[in-house]
Amino acid sequence: MLDGGAMFGVVPKSIWQKTNPADNNNMVKIAARCLLVEEGNRLVLIDTGMGDKQNEKFFGYYYRWGEDTLESSLKKYGFHPDDVTDVFLTHLHFDHCGGGVVRSGKNLLETTFKNAKYWSNKGHWGWATDPNKRESASFLEENISPILESGQLSYLEKDRGNYLTKTKLGFDVLFVDGHTEKQMIPVLNYKGQKIAFAADLVPTHGHVPLPYIPGYDIRPLVSLKEKELFLNFCHENNVFLFFEHDAFTELGSLQKTERGIRLNQKLFLRDL
Numbered sequence: 001m002l003d004g005g006a007m008f009g010v011v012p013k014s015i016w017q018k019t020n021p022a023d024n025n026n027m028v029k030i031a032a033r034c035l036l037v038e039e040g041n042r043l044v045l046i047d048t049g050m051g052d053k054q055n056e057k058f059f060g061y062y063y064r065w066g067e068d069t070l071e072s073s074l075k076k077y078g079f080h081p082d083d084v085t086d087v088f089l090t091h092l093h094f095d096h097c098g099g100g101v102v103r104s105g106k107n108l109l110e111t112t113f114k115n116a117k118y119w120s121n122k123g124h125w126g127w128a129t130d131p132n133k134r135e136s137a138s139f140l141e142e143n144i145s146p147i148l149e150s151g152q153l154s155y156l157e158k159d160r161g162n163y164l165t166k167t168k169l170g171f172d173v174l175f176v177d178g179h180t181e182k183q184m185i186p187v188l189n190y191k192g193q194k195i196a197f198a199a200d201l202v203p204t205h206g207h208v209p210l211p212y213i214p215g216y217d218i219r220p221l222v223s224l225k226e227k228e229l230f231l232n233f234c235h236e237n238n239v240f241l242f243f244e245h246d247a248f249t250e251l252g253s254l255q256k257t258e259r260g261i262r263l264n265q266k267l268f269l270r271d272l
């Protein structure tokens, strides 16, 4: 769970609590929903949640809930962590990459997915490994260094000439800088439909209206501009949004209203 005010920036609680109800402690329920993509011989995991290697004091701030783990969710679909060929990290904040590194029996830190390439980009990697004081509580060394030390790190390079960057991972990627430097947003095809893994650009269905920007964002005015372009792109191209952090809604479709682009339908992947 996260503080509702921090999740919604300048939007007052009287408004955001309609979509994201808070408890007595002002905390709202948050998911760390990953996405597994099968594409040819590749099995790509997009983001990994926060993992379970931190101490109780750390987890005490986040009120973890639910029974799902990466391993049990993979198993449900007949996969083992060793089957994953690529781990795509939208960015290196702990709630997106922490599950990619585990503490082994000998108290050593090692990658969870032994046979996978771990994808980031040069700009974001540099940003995360020399963090500013505002973001340093989100970029944890124990989540990041083991990836480099394992030799499994790979970089994607941004295509400066196009809105989306083509990759060999089975999806295109949008680079955005508002939430953090060079966050990567996958846009993929699924059953003839398009889905954008909206990560922290639009974390829950309550974040669709333009000014609903998390207080965590390092460049909120950049987020605003990027979000406007992104929502227009998704609306024009019938792209569904996949909400990584929404506790209850996996997918949303968009509609244009006189007040701007708004959520149309709430859906699940199984509805497509």
Ligand SMILES: [Zn+2]
Pocket: 091, 093, 179, 200
């Ligand atoms: Zn983040």
